[in-house]
Amino acid sequence: MFTGIIEERGTVTAIEASGDGVRLTVRAPLAVSDAQRGDSISVSGVCLTVTEQGEDWFTADVMKQTLDMSSLGGFGVGTEVNLERALAAHTRLGGHIVQGHVDGTGEVLEVRPGAQWRVIRIGLPADLAPLVVDKGSISVQGVSLTVSAASASDAGSHWFEISLIPETLEKTTLGALAPGDRVNLETDILARHVQRLLAFSTAPTALTTAPIEGGSR
Numbered sequence: 422m423f424t425g426i427i428e429e430r431g432t433v434t435a436i437e438a439s440g441d442g443v444r445l446t447v448r449a450p451l452a453v454s455d456a457q458r459g460d461s462i463s464v465s466g467v468c469l470t471v472t473e474q475g476e477d478w479f480t481a482d483v484m485k486q487t488l489d490m491s492s493l494g495g496f497g498v499g500t501e502v503n504l505e506r507a508l509a510a511h512t513r514l515g516g517h518i519v520q521g522h523v524d525g526t527g528e529v530l531e532v533r534p535g536a537q538w539r540v541i542r543i544g545l546p547a548d549l550a551p552l553v554v555d556k557g558s559i560s561v562q563g564v565s566l567t568v569s570a571a572s573a574s575d576a577g578s579h580w581f582e583i584s585l586i587p588e589t590l591e592k593t594t595l596g597a598l599a600p601g602d603r604v605n606l607e608t609d610i611l612a613r614h615v616q617r618l619l620a621f622s623t624a625p626t627a628l629t630t631a632p633i634e635g636g637s638r
Contacts, residue, residue, distance in 0.1 A: 425516035425565020441485040450477040463505040466563030466605035468521025516565025517558040529602040550579035552608035560607040
């Protein structure tokens with residue numbers, strides 16, 4: 422589990438084929454400073470498991486499903502990534518609950534620079550649109566952000582906007598985003614649970630009432 426508060430920017434240093442997946446090596450001095458084999462590290466929003474590590478790097482195996490579902494499939498040597506170690510019990514929850522389980526990807530549609538911040542509009546799949554709400558939380562490339570605007574429910578295509586402050590632009594890879602870029606999206610887990618509960622509440626019940634045996638007491 423993560424908070425979406427990025428700790429450092431790392432760099433992909435090697436990518437090796439491994440079956441139908443890849444073995445990814447990332448330079449990450451802070452992330453590996455107290456890491457052990459088997460620990461989880463969020464890499465641009467994707468929860469990966471440390472399989473090997475050195476003084477300033479770690480390696481993780483990435484399966485085909487993850488490559489298909491996220492932007493990791495487009496990574497190359499030299500790609501910068503957002504890194505966060507797993508949440509510790511004593512840590513302040515500065516962002517929101519982020520699992521590192523990417524729901525899918527979005528496409529940067531527009532980047533609007535401002536005097537103090539930058540607004541980015543991101544298109545998203547129709548099945549994720551109901552889970553994104555104005556002033557709600559969303560993880561983009563592993564960064565915990567607040568939605569500043571969202572498309573109407575009856576829009577022909579769906580999008581949301583995020584407003585990035587200078588600190589976020591400097592400390593994460595989001596400052597380098599441009600139209601056409603693919604980004605990892607993880608919606609709020611609370612919204613996903615509500616959607617699931619509502620789906621069951623409107624489904625026909627399969628329960629039947631069994632006859633009561635025996636006489637009255």
